[in-house]
Amino acid sequence: xxxxxxxxxxxxxxxxxxxxxxxxxxxxxxxxxxxxxxxxxxxxxxxxxxxxxxxxxxxxxxxxxxxxxxxxxxxxxxxxxxxxxxxxxxxxxxxxxxxxxxxxxxxxxxxxxxxxxxxxxxxxxxxxxxxxxxxxxxxxxxxxxxxxxxxxxxxxxxxxxxxxxxxxxxxxxxxxxxxxxxxxxxxxxxxxxxxxxxxxxxxxxxxxxxxxxxxxxxxxxxxxxxxxxxxxxxxx
Amino acid sequence: xxxxxxxxxxxxxxxxxxxxxxxxxxxxxxxxxxxxxxxxxxxxxxxxxxxxxxxxxxxxxxxxxxxxxxxxxxxxxxxxxxxxxxxxxxxxxxxxxxxxxxxxxxxxxxxxxxxxxxxxxxxxxxxxxxxxxxxxxxxxxxxxxxxxxxxxxxxxxxxxxxxxxxxxxxxxxxxxxxxxxxxxxxxxxxxxxxxxxxxxxxxxxxxxxxxxxxxxxxxxxxxxxxxxxxxxxxxx
DNA sequence: ACCTGAACACCGTTCAAGT
DNA sequence: ACCTGAACACCGTTCAAGT
Numbered sequence: 427x428x429x430x431x432x433x434x435x436x437x438x439x440x441x442x443x444x445x446x447x448x449x450x451x452x453x454x455x456x457x458x459x460x461x462x463x464x465x466x467x468x469x470x471x472x473x474x475x476x477x478x479x480x481x482x483x484x485x486x487x488x489x490x491x492x493x494x495x496x497x498x499x500x501x502x503x504x505x506x507x508x509x510x511x512x513x514x515x516x517x518x519x520x521x522x523x524x525x526x527x528x529x530x531x532x533x534x535x536x537x538x539x540x541x542x543x544x545x546x547x548x549x550x551x552x553x554x555x556x557x558x559x560x561x562x563x564x565x566x567x568x569x570x571x572x573x574x575x576x577x578x579x580x581x582x583x584x585x586x587x588x589x590x591x592x593x594x595x596x597x598x599x600x601x602x603x604x605x606x607x608x609x610x611x612x613x614x615x616x617x618x619x620x621x622x623x624x625x626x627x628x629x630x631x632x633x634x635x636x637x638x639x640x641x642x643x644x645x646x647x648x649x650x651x652x653x654x655x656x657x658x659x660x661x662x
Numbered sequence: 663x664x665x666x667x668x669x670x671x672x673x674x675x676x677x678x679x680x681x682x683x684x685x686x687x688x689x690x691x692x693x694x695x696x697x698x699x700x701x702x703x704x705x706x707x708x709x710x711x712x713x714x715x716x717x718x719x720x721x722x723x724x725x726x727x728x729x730x731x732x733x734x735x736x737x738x739x740x741x742x743x744x745x746x747x748x749x750x751x752x753x754x755x756x757x758x759x760x761x762x763x764x765x766x767x768x769x770x771x772x773x774x775x776x777x778x779x780x781x782x783x784x785x786x787x788x789x790x791x792x793x794x795x796x797x798x799x800x801x802x803x804x805x806x807x808x809x810x811x812x813x814x815x816x817x818x819x820x821x822x823x824x825x826x827x828x829x830x831x832x833x834x835x836x837x838x839x840x841x842x843x844x845x846x847x848x849x850x851x852x853x854x855x856x857x858x859x860x861x862x863x864x865x866x867x868x869x870x871x872x873x874x875x876x877x878x879x880x881x882x883x884x885x886x887x888x889x890x891x892x893x894x895x896x897x898x
Numbered sequence: 899a900c901c902t903g904a905a906c907a908c909c910g911t912t913c914a915a916g917t
Numbered sequence: 918a919c920c921t922g923a924a925c926a927c928c929g930t931t932c933a934a935g936t
Contacts, residue, residue, distance in 0.1 A: 438899030438900060438936090439899050439900040439901070439936060440900080441900060441901090442900075442901075443900095443901095465927085465928065466928085466929060466930085467927085467928075467929085475902095476901070476902060476903080477929080478901075478903085478930085478931090479900075479901055479902080481929095481930075481931090482899085482900060482901075483900095487929070487930095492837070537819055537820050537823050543841075544841055544845070547845075547850055548849075550853060551849075551850045551853050554852045554853065554856070555851070555852045558852065564852070564855070565859075565863060568856060568863045568864065569863070569871065569872070572868060572872070573813070573871075573872030573875065573876070575816070575820070576813050576817040576820060576872065577809070577813045577816055577876070578816070579816040579819065580811070580812035580813055580814070580816025580817070580819070581812040581816070583773055583815065583816070584773050584812060584815060587773050605779075608780075609780070609783075613784075613787075614783055614784070614787045615787075616787055616790045616791045616794065616800070617783055617786060617787050617790065620800055620804060623801075624804070627801060627805070628804065632805045632808060632809065635805065636805070636808070636809030636876075636880070638879065639809065639876060639878075639879030639880040640809070640813070640872075640875060640876045640879055641879070642875075642879035643876055643877070643879035644875040674918030675917060675920070676918085676919080677919060677920090678919075678920070679919095701908085702909085702910060702911085703908085703909075703910085711920080712920070712921060712922080713911085714911085714912090714920075714921065714922085715919075715920055715921080717910095717911075717912090718919060718920070719919095722910080722911075723911095900935105901934105901935080901936080902934085902935070902936100903932105903933095903934085903935100904932090904933090904934100905930105905931085905932080905933105906930085906932100907928100907929095907931105908928070908929085908930105909926100909927070909928060910926095910927085911924105911925085911927105912923105912925075912926105913923090913924080913925100914921105914922095914924105915920105915923100916919105916920080916921070916922100917918100917919085917920080917921100
């Protein structure tokens, strides 16, 4: 082994804030007010410094978000996945969804900019791999992964903004509620008859069911389904 | 019929700009620079006025976006849909997707705020109605619609930001490309072997295939499939 | 090396005044 | 009734200067 690199002696003014402190504060701000609430100026106040001091520790706001993203991605759950490839696709997608549902701002960042973390690719790897094990070509496996990603990203984005709306709920009825209250039963009969239950129905968490449906449609039917006569009758 | 309301005589200074002009200009700006490029100040310049003049014609920026949304929604294609309910679900979803793909900013607005236009509900009505005709309960039909909406919204958002990225493409490789170039074949074997083709594969438009898979999984199997013996052999 | 303050080029929106 | 200019409370970021 080579000599340990001699630590270059620090010169000049000692640092007052560290990158770690900045990231901690950023996490705190996002937790409280969402990514929208994270501004360099706000962050500076939070660490008891000036906006410009931050630029000495991170290149710009994009790098800050990327660092946060890497942190989260590294800490995301990587559960043991089932052997059966079909189940593995579903399980990996569910794990990805659950990991992201905990911090929906990541999805906004993921789709908005070109931010991407290597550790987050664990999910893609497993979904693509399991899809190939199910008999898809690598190309079709990537397309299947994309479909799952669209569905998952859409679900999280839609639900996250619904949540934000609920949080910012003033007393007065929302525009959406008014539109639904005024539906014309002649032109929109099904929606009109469901209007009263729409909010409750769309508040239900149906990610899992939709995922199952999607995966069922994406993967080829199992080539040798267990014959019914042999299926264990008592199995729950 | 009652007397036509006598038009209250206009008094005071005659208007220099109209709501129509403002909306036209807003559409132009969005067409060119996306919703992100639409600011009240920019818009004022475009109509040859000051930012504050706009506030005399629209309440605020949110109302402006809502007016634009209504306009688009009213002009969206309402194609004739097939009789067969299963095909109708797919066709309505495709029509919705195509209508939105033409102006992806609408999706951002749709999910971000609580903006919603009655005319846009035509698609939801048809999807829910056709799903019920396929044998789903109204509740499950709403859930099916939601799954289709998640998938569709996700597809458009992801593809739109990919397009924006391409538009803003500087010479240097993106962060994403670098991550893919450095993949470790040990830990991410499938992705590593696909790295070179990833960009091309994800650029393909696979909305239709994914939708078919999703709809297949969401709807019950047709109760009386046409017996094979009777199927028209020459049918393409 | 690290931090600061002033400044630049932006936002949406309010307010008081002009015609 | 309609428009304007100045102002308020924000952004991210650059630049020159201080310690």
